Amino acid sequence: MKKYCFFLMSIGFLALTFGCNVSTIENVQCMSKGKAEIKYFKDKYKAGDKIKIKVETKDLDREDILIVWDGKFGEQYFEKKVYSEDFIFNFPDSISNYSGFASIKVVHCNKILNRKKTYITSLHPKGAIESYLGPKTLAIDQNMESMLCLIPTDKFGNALEITDTVLFNTKYNNMAMQSVSKGIENLVTYIKIENNQQVGKVLLGAKCDDTYIDEQEVAIVQGPMKKVKINVVEMHPFSDQRQLVHLNTDVIYDAKNNIVADGTSIIFVVYENDEVIAQYQTYTVSGIANVYIENPKSTAEWKVSISGAPQKASIRLNFEDNIESIPVRIEKNHLVIGPVIGSLDQYIPDGTEVNVVFNYSISETADIEHGFARLKIPVSLTEADELICEVEINGQKVKLIY
Amino acid sequence: MVIENNFLRYLLPRLAYLIMLVIVLSLLANVFAFFSHANYMQPEKKVKSIYSTSYHVPTTVWDQPQVANGRMLEQFDNAEITRAYQNAWYFLNESLRKKSTVGLEDFFADHLIEEIEKVITKDHDYIEDRVDLDHNIDLHLFSIDKQVAAFKDTNVRIKRKVVNKGSIVYEEEVYKNYEVVMTLADGKWKVLHLKEMENTIKAPDFKNEPRFVMDSIVTYVQSGESEYGKAAKVNCKTKPLKGYHKLMPGETLYRLSKKYNVSVKQMMKWNKIANLADIKACSHLRVVPQQKDRKKIVLVTPRVEREAKLKIRKVEKGESLFKIAKEYNLQPSVLKEANGIEDIIISEGQILEIPNLLEINRSKINKLKGINYYPQDTPWWDFWTAYDSKIIRKDLLTIKKLGMNTIRVFVPSDGVIPGLQFNTMLDKLESLLDECETLDLDVMVTLFDFPVSFDLSYYTKSERQLEGLLTRFKDHPALLAWDLKNEPDLDFKLHGKKKVIQWLSYLIEKARVYDPNHLLTIGWSNPESAINLSKELDFISYHYYREVSSLKLDMLKLREAVNNKPLVLQEFGIPSDRKWYKPLGYSKDDQSEYLSEFKKEMEANNLPYMLWTLYDFTDIPTEVFGHKRWATNKQKYFGLIDHDGKKKPSYYIFSPESAK
Incomplete structure (x- = not known):
């Protein structure tokens, strides 16, 4: 029993002393005295080539070695037991599919015994060329450029080498096709497309060996307007809100004398006494913009211009008084105003406001209806010795002393 | 009750015995833990595998050409592409480490993911654990419509460890060049093509090298078999023979080593000295080897370069x-x-x-008298979260009154303390440094406090923290030195020595880049560990919680081992933790006596020191020291001032008032 207890205690003590050790990643306790040299490993391969190497070893008999392929995305490991001093090792076929630098190493017992480098070149281009075009619309005279970037690849998806070239073809409106050959740098090649003087499109094509891109195009649209002139098409020069002023522009051109695109936004701005009182947005059709503006209700002097026009295009519009006469009379405690006749010998618009001040103290307001307005004279004034009525319509005043 | 069943009669006593055995072993374990090292931290808990790109922030430098093909790369696009490219590398590294393609789809084109799958799905147990540390990007093209970016990434520094079933197969650091094309697809920048190119550029030299120049001393080594190894004769009357020196009272081997340009170790070997304490006065010590066996060599030691121009x-x-x-x-x-x-x-x-600031700091090291500092009510975990500048000022004045010229403070790793924003903590550190500047106190700042990860995946995150701290404070006049990690040797057991040392080496290299003005050290938990990385550090710091009697010998051994680099005893002390239930603990008088002897010994040997610590603490954070009260309790009693704010007898050991 005593022996048994002692045994248990010993186990417990040992467990206490060593059992709690946490395992850590440390180097393997292995010292390599062997040597290895990689042979038959070329400086250059083509993508997809079979790669085999000869490894000459010394003092590695029956040892496990590791052959490592170090590619762009990391390492691939191949274990090998050495049975003879020299042996041939075949890498898997797919290992050379991807172009670029790669290295191989022979590792034994935490030691890199030999290391060699190689370069895998891409093949001839195959398949569609990856292309990136943008912007796809350029406006004239805006210092705009577009760019066509191409990344030709081989059948494994490898971008081509710096030695490869791409032929770019560009064709502007009614102009001869231009060809330019450009090399590949940093896996890409590109051309720039500048905006031309003419509205239209640029057709783009590219060729690398027997591979092509789908035809691409860049639209060249009109630039912003350069010269604008405002014309009065029709105008009733009186302050009559039932009337409209019809304005339009001459044909608007861009800097290169292209008619601006249909739908170009034109904003007419109306100023009165240098203050903006209204803005009207309209769009061009065939380079011309039209606008209809309501006449003012009272005498006014307007300036109309186009917002954003490079040259200040503006016209001045004068609206005269629309009221010919304001007859006023008193009928049974009522002040009757009318008929109020306008410039075309018609009643002024219904709803026109009439302001009346009785004896300089009492103000009343009424609206014109069918040429007349009717106001009740305040009770306090019906018995007064004198009644003075000041009548004002659209700024025009008459005075009645009764 | 009579137990009639024979089986039970057999089993029960044995069960009872086993239970007793477990209890006894448990008690033994706790006693062992109780007497283990004072500052031993909780081992890091293994974190479940997660993906977090915030841990991967490698140094990425763009060489922006004045005229780019296409258009100029604006700041916003630059940041977007950089982050996406760094994340692509992060997920590539993770895919190799975890053998999974999780996350790649957001950063790589489909055909590249297929390529990566071929690399990671091989039928073996090898795992490539790696990290990319530096990228130097030279932009070739940024398309006008901001859809394509093509660039060269040169001298990509990759650290790699290949592991098989828990063992490292090999490790290496490589520099690679790549050509890269990225495209913007569905609002995300993705790597469309990546090709490794030949690296014709020589890998950059470590930027810390210019900081060092080589000091050389001529010394001798034994060539082949010889008669060396004779014990020294002791004779006070006779003159020493040629090649010998008669040791006079007060002389030390160290002094002889300086005089004769040989190492202490060699002299000990030549004279068969096993223990320095055994040397007697009038010993005739061989200080130069015999001519026929002498082989002269030059020992080259790096030291910090002095600035030539004044x-x-x-x-x-x-x-x-x-x-x-x-x-x-x-x-x-x-x-x-x-x-x-x-x-x-x-x-x-x-x-x-x-x-020169560096020279000033060097000269200050030899005069260093300091103290490890935490406020009394908010030590360790709570120092920065409950930072109170009024309390700090009061404490700093107390330290100043004690005649100390330096404090040591600890900056935790980012993310260790929940709720503590790293930049907010740096603001508080600045306030502390400013306060110390006004009081003419120097500060040694210990970085990466509390457990950190030493994994490769943590390197770039560590570097960014280091950069944030060092670049911000490199010109602060109150800063004396950077202590890169507290007691990293205690992490050797859990993480492996090599892994910890590699991480520290990397930090040293980077610290030299981010702050060339300040000295670097590491606070090792004992003098034996302080030999690690001694060549790379500016002065050697170690902690000593042992008997006073062994202090000198251990110090001499260390000084010898580190080629006489300056030493700093960065922590020492004993707790005054005697209680009725702990009669074997030290009393306040014991503590005072211990520190008094310690101080004498340090001053006699010109050993700069930093005491642990100013205060006794009431609360010891369990996050740092665990839940075992018996193991953490003594941490409460190392101070010079007790829980009630009363000065303990040990206070007067250091106070200049007591000297009067």
Whole structure:
């Protein structure tokens, strides 16, 4: 029993002393005295080539070695037991599919015994060329450029080498096709497309060996307007809100004398006494913009211009008084105003406001209806010795002393 | 009750015995833990595998050409592409480490993911654990519509460990070049093509190298078999023979080593000295080997380079000493001392020598008398979260009164303390440094406190923290030195020594880049561990919680092992933790006696020191020391001032008042 207890205690003590050790990643306790040299490993391969190497070893008999392929995305490991001093090792076929630098190493017992480098070149281009075009619309005279970037690849998806070239073809409106050959740098090649003087499109094509891109195009649209002139098409020069002023522009051109695109936004701005009182947005059709503006209700002097026009295009519009006469009379405690006749010998618009001040103290307001307005004279004034009525319509005043 | 069943009669006593055994073993374990090292931290808990791109922030430098093909890369696009490219590398590294393609789809084109799958799905147990540390990007093209970016990434520094079933197969550091095309697809920048190119550029030299120059001393080694190894004769009357030295009272081997340009170790070997304490006065010690066996070699030791040019500055009209000191980020007292100015008055036209900050700090190390500092109510975990500048100022004044010239404070790793924002903590550190500057106290800042990960995946995150700290404070006049990690040797057991050392080496290399003005050290938990990385550090710091009697010998051994680099005893002390239930603990008088002897010994040996610590603490954070009260309790009693704010007898050991 005593022996048994002692045994248990010993186990417990040992467990206490060593059992709690946490395992850590440390180097393997292995010292390599062997040597290895990689042979038959070329400086250059083509993508997809079979790669085999000869490894000459010394003092590695029956040892496990590791052959490592170090590619762009990391390492691939191949274990090998050495049975003879020299042996041939075949890498898997797919290992050379991807172009670029790669290295191989022979590792034994935490030691890199030999290391060699190689370069895998891409093949001839195959398949569609990856292309990136943008912007796809350029406006004239805006210092705009577009760019066509191409990344030709081989059948494994490898971008081509710096030695490869791409032929770019560009064709502007009614102009001869231009060809330019450009090399590949940093896996890409590109051309720039500048905006031309003419509205239209640029057709783009590219060729690398027997591979092509789908035809691409860049639209060249009109630039912003350069010269604008405002014309009065029709105008009733009186302050009559039932009337409209019809304005339009001459044909608007861009800097290169292209008619601006249909739908170009034109904003007419109306100023009165240098203050903006209204803005009207309209769009061009065939380079011309039209606008209809309501006449003012009272005498006014307007300036109309186009917002954003490079040259200040503006016209001045004068609206005269629309009221010919304001007859006023008193009928049974009522002040009757009318008929109020306008410039075309018609009643002024219904709803026109009439302001009346009785004896300089009492103000009343009424609206014109069918040429007349009717106001009740305040009770306090019906018995007064004198009644003075000041009548004002659209700024025009008459005075009645009764 | 009579147990009739034979089986039970057999089993029960044995069960009872087993239970007793477990209890006894458990008690033994706790006793063992109780007497284990004072500052042993909780081992890091293994974190479940997660993906977090915030841990991967490699140094990425863009060489922006003045005229780019396409268009200029604006700041916003630059940041977007950089982050996406870094994340692509992060997920590539993770896919190799975890053998999974999780996350790749957001950063790589589909055909590249297929390529990566071929690399990671091989039928073996090898795992490539790696990290990319530096990227140097040279932009070739940024398309006009901002859809395509093509660039060269040169000298990509990759650290790699290949692991098989828990063992490292090999490790290496490689520099690679790549050509990269990225495209913007569905609002995300993805790597469309990546090709490795030949690296014809030589890998950059470590930027810390220019900081060092080589000191050489001539020494001798034994060549082949020889008669060396004879014990020294002791004779006070006779003169020493040629090649021998008679040791006089008060002389040490160290002094002889300096005189004869040989190492202490060699002399011990030549004279068969096993223990330095055994050497007697009048010993005839061989100090030069015999001519026929002598092989002369030159020992080369790196040391910090001195700045060749001495800066001078003419005082202009109306300038004060304080203004000029501020201009060069110096404490006025340093400028005064360097120029032998008695008071603060300087005159127009006076020429002042502006001392080099690195040299100042070096000279300060030898005069260092310091203390490890935590406020009494908010030590360790709570120091920065409950930072109170009023309390700090009061404590710093107390430290100043104690005659100390330096404090050591600890900066935790980012993310260790929940709720503590790293930048907010740096603001508080700045406030502390400013306060110390006003009191003419120096500060040694210990970085990466509390457990951190030493995994490769943590390297870039560590570097960014280091960069944030060092670049911000590199010109602060109160800063004395950076202590890169507290007691990293305690992590050897859990993480592996090599892994910890590699991480520290990387930090040293980077720290030299981010702050060339300040000295670097590491606070090792014992003198034996302090040999690690001694060549790379500017001075050697170690902690010592042992008997006073062994202090000198251990110090001499260390000094010898580190080629006489300056040493700093960064922590020492004993707890006054005697209680009725712990009669074997130390009393306050014991503590005082211990520290008194310790101080004498350190001063006799010119050993700069930093005491652990100013205060006794009431609360010891369990996050740092665990839940075992018996193991953490003594941490409460190392201070010079007790829980009630009363000065313990040990206080007066260091107080200049007591010296009077």
